[in-house]
Amino acid sequence: MKRRIAIPAAIGVAALALTGCGGASPNGSTGGGSGTSDKLVVWNWGDADEAAAAYTEDVKAAFAEKHPDVEVEIVNQPFDQYYTLLGSAIEAGTGPDVALFNGGTQLKSRADSLIPVTDELADLEDTLAGWPAFQADGETYSAPMFLQGFPIYYNKALFTGAGLDADNPPQTWDELAAACTSITEKTDASCFALGNKEGLGIEFFLSGFGSGVFTPEEYDAWIDGDRDWTSEHAVQVLQMWADTAADGWYNEGANSTAMFNDSFDLFSGGKSAMVIGLMSGTAHWKQFDEFLGEDLGFMMPVTVNDGTTLALPAEGGIGYGVLNEDKKELGVDWIKATVDHDALAAYSLAGGQITSDTTIELDTDIVSANDIVAESAGSKPLLHTALEAETLDLLHRLGQQLLGGEVTVQDAAAQLAASEG
Template identity: 25%
Template sequence: MKSLLAGLLLGLAAAATPAAAAPTKLTMYYPIAVGGPLTDVVDGMIKGFKTENPDVDVEAVYAGNYDDTRIRAISAIKSGQPAQLSVLFSIDAYDLIEQDLIVPFEEVATSEDDKKWLGSFYPALMANGKIDGKTWGVPFQRSTIVMFYNKDMFREAGLDPNQPPRTWDEMASAAKKLTKDGRWGLMIPTTGYAYWMFQCFAIENGKELMSADGTRTYFTDPAVVEALAFWRSLSAEKKVSPEGAIEWGTLRQAFTSGQTAMMWHTTGNLTAVKKEAKFDFGVAMLPANKQPGSPTGGGNFYLFKQAKPDERKAALKLIKYMTAPERAAQWSIATGYVGVSPASYETEALKQYGKEFPQAIVARDQLTVAISEFSTYETGRVRDALNNAVQAAVVGSKTPQAALSEAQATADRLLKPFQK
């Protein structure tokens, strides 16, 4: 009888004890478009977040490059699978808004601390994410395009290794001296992100490719056509760059193996170049023609609309954790991506790294002349048209004028419904 009573009391006590609340579950898709074992870095950040937030269970899913990640994340949402946040292209914002898939951060980041956090990022890195006065994307793995150059080859060619080219003319002249049998003076990728590389030339020639509201493009502006003609001239006339396509995915290896003395590439490859190069190399801002400049690039965090209120709050907590100055510094050192806030460069880790390896500071300094990456409504199809035009002109299958006229006609047709 006593044992029966004891068992009954124990059962009642257990029933009266509240069960531990189930953790809020988050699925985060993310891409990697540069070299290195960076999934390990992301996994480490997620582990640190879980330690501090045991009530949130995060599944971080590496999904390939940016296009692969967008497709996978959107497919998951449309098929009813849980996905609360993702790192996607900063230039995906218009498409994601059109598809009604994301919410502005202002709907979730409502406290004074949240608002202060939203204002803590570099303005140039926020430009792609701010549309119609709302913040749709928050910077995470962000970049500018920089010029990597082989200092040993500069010395061999009689060039000052501490004075990289500052103008198009200086770059072409240096590339001529650096080109010899089995080696090119300069390589700029034409596959992968041709539109992004071309945006550099257009900016440096004094013209932006799109309107601020994403409804118009200026591909046939004389300054834009002239910029593409200059890029084409590097291989066709000046003979300092190879004819044909130059692959985005293998250009870093071409540089580190000595096939080219200079290359334009994302700063997101900086750490990989540092590990692979067996020679003294420098990093410089891109050379100017009428003005200096580079587009920003890389990925932003987005909050998906279908997430429940508690999931949105947990997702915001995770994003704030991963963009905090300490993590932003860690990510910058691990990759070469820009620290997304001024505070990240005030951390001891990044201050010390910048002193030891000043190449890591160039992309940050270039933010003062950086503009938002090319993005419009119907951005995927408009961007494809521009990619095709740039590739056709640079390899010589079409003239710059003809190629850009075709791209402009496509953009006009696609963007007409969005023009007021």
């Protein structure tokens, strides 16, 4: 029998730069905003699949109920160029009226270009979780559509093949290291699937394991902007990243492997025993379940240091921001349409989403999904999304260099510290 589970409302979340919630439409263009009141130009990075396309149609229908005479022009941009194209369009004065943003760094670094909608969305505050990812300096710039986070998934069959207890995954860093040794020695799989061609792997590593490294006080200070990359535990994370590569935890050629979706295909195909994946959009419990079924497991971060409190890293994922002051009213109603209860409810199971709407129940017998939702109440925001855009870009480059042994941990820490002043 399937369990019906309500998504908890008390989710401690803050800000996320998810790295791809969908694919781009092949016929995307670079259209600009409209100057007429009967048209709304919306930019996003396209629909990943049929479920996402159906959700988009539901959103358009919900918007049309309020504005039946307004034409909605949706422009799909390629995700790998999305923010570059958007920035150029904004600078040239040809940007859209409304644009999709990843919560956290990507939205907050562009807050100066966005129209605050704090008062207009206040009536949704008690229904949706994930707001901090779309807030800056006391203002709200969007409503979270889905929750996003970095669960650690594992392949129970490969665990068993390596002589490990598939029902009791590692709980400490030492146990995880021992498990990786067993996996690489006793199976043909790598311990973790990793795609770092774009430099994104260290984001997942930092946020995925961070709660087991930093004390709760250090964690909260990091999110609030009070962090020191040369501190003991920040350096420790960088060292762990370098050491895991040196110890052979990852698939060969990780720095030339795309994360989306090549690395996740390695995990789905049984070529890696574990992966730090996502909980919505893509590389999530529903997609992995299609390949692994009952062999799919979910585990929490592991304890690295004493005095830490493990937490699922999760927060608001994506949301639309208003760029055109003249279209603010239409933009707000578009945002509200994206979090329409019926639209989100239909998409939640079909698309593998864990929605921001805390009143929606997820009807599934997929154990990992149930376990993820059960841990959501104690979740903590993602560490990497608290970083400024320039620091995040630097972290990507240094992550690749650390993986390849091209820079020392101490030098990487010093560069990151200097980037934040």
